[in-house]
Amino acid sequence: MPHPVRQRILITGASSGLGAGLARRFAARGRDLALAARRTDRLEMLREELLTAHPGIRVVTAALDVDDPAAVDDVVPRLAGQLGGLDRFVANAGIGRGASVGTGHGSANRATLVTNVLGTHAQAEAAMALFRAQGAGHLVVVSSVAAVRGMRGTRTAYGASKAALNALAEGIRSDVLGTGIRVTTVLPGFIATDLNAGRRGPFTVDLDRGVDALTAAIEREPVRAYVPEWPWRPVSALLRVLPLPVVRRFT
Template sequence: MPTPTRQRILITGASSGLGEGMARRFAAQGRDLALVARRTDLLEVLKEELLRAHPAIRVEVAALDVDDPESVATVVPDLVGRLGGLDRFIVNAGIGKGASIGTGGAAANRAVLHTNVLGAHAQCEAAMEVFRAQGAGHLVLISSVASVRGMPGTRTAYGASKAAVNALAEGIRSDVWGAGIAVTTILPGYIATDINVGRRGPMTVDLDTGVDALVAAIEREPVKAYVPGWPWTPVARLLRVLPLSVVRRLTGS
C-alpha cells in the first residue's frame, strides 16, 4: 500500500546541515514547511531562497531552542496553526560535540546528552500531542549508526544519546500501534556535515548524497532505515556482533 503524501512538514535544526538539506528537497517536491532553529537569521535567508525557487509552497519559520521544553510546547502548536496542520514532524535538531569520559569534557558530554535526549523528548511530546489529536501523522527521529554499539572517544556520549533516541522512538511506536500514526527511526552513517567534523570515517558521503538518501528513506516511512542503505545496513549488522576490540578499531576517534 503506497504511503500518503505528507504535505505539511516541520523540521527542527533546519538552519544548516541535514535539516537545511531536507528543507530544500521537500520544497522542491512542493511541500509546505515549518522550519525551526536557534539561528533565525539563517532561517529567514533559507525561507527567501525556497520561496523564490518554489513560489507555490508555504514556508513558516520560528526560533526554537529544543533545550527549552516550555518553548517547544509553545512554538510547535503555533507553527502548526500557521501552517494549517501538520503531517510530518522531523526530530532533527541535535549536537555532536563531546570528549572521552573522564578527560575533563564532562560539560560537553552533559550538553550532548541534554540536547539529544531531553531535546528529542520535548519535540516528541509536542509532535505527538498534535498527531494524537488528529489521529494521523508521521514522526521521524534522526538517530545515528553510532547508536548501534558503544562508541569510543569523542563519540561516547553522542552514541549513548542516540541509543536513547532509538528507545524513545520504539516506545512511541508501540504506544500508538494501529492508531494511524507512523513512527520512523533514521540512522545516518557518515555524512559530511558541520556536526561531525573530526568524526568522519572512510565511508563518509557528501552532504547532497546523504540528504538524497535521507529524504528517500523518510518518504518510504519504514520503521527503521540506515542512510545511505549501502554500506550502512550491512555495516550495522556487523557492528552488533563484532568483538568490541574490532568495533573500537573501526570506529575510534
C-alpha cells in the same frame, strides 16, 4: 498500500546540515514547511531561497532552542497552526560535542546528552500531542549509526544519546501501533555535515548524497532506515556482532 502525501512538514535544526538539506528537497517536491532552529538569520535566508525557487509553497519559521521544553510546547503548535495542521514532524535538532569520559570535558558530554535526549523527547511530546489529536501523522526521529554500539572518544556521549532515541522512538511506535500515526527512526552513517566535522570515518558520503538518501528513506516511512542504505545496513549488522577491539578500530 502507498503512504499518504505528507504535505505539511516541520523540521527542527533546519538552519544547516541535514535539516536545511531536507527543507530543500521537500520544497522541491512542493511541500509546505515549518522550519525551526536557534539561528534565525540562517532560517530566514533559507526561507527566502525556498520561496524564490518554489513560489507555490508556504514556508514559516521560528526560533527554537529544543533545550527549553516550554519553548517547544509553544513553538510547535504555533507553527502547525500557521500551516493549518501538521502531517510530518522531523525531530532533527541535535549536537555532537564531546570527549572521552573522564578527560575533563564532562560539561560538553552532558550538553550532548541533554540536547539530544531531552530535547528530542520534548519535540516528540509536542508532535505526538498534535498527531494524537488529529489521529494521524508521521514522526521522524533522527538517530545515528553511532547508536549501534558503544563508541569511544568524541562519540561516547553522542552514541549513547542516539541509542536512547532508538528506544524512545520504538516505545512511541509501540504505543500507537495500529493507528494512523507512523513513527520512523533514521540512522545516518558518516555524512559530511558541520556536526560531523572531525568525526568522519570510513564510507563518509557528501552532504547531497546523504540528504538524498535521507529524504528517500523518510518518504518510504519504514520503521527503521539506515542512511545511506549501502553500506550502513550491512555495516550496522556487523557492528552488532564484532568484538569490541574490532569495533574500536573501526570507529
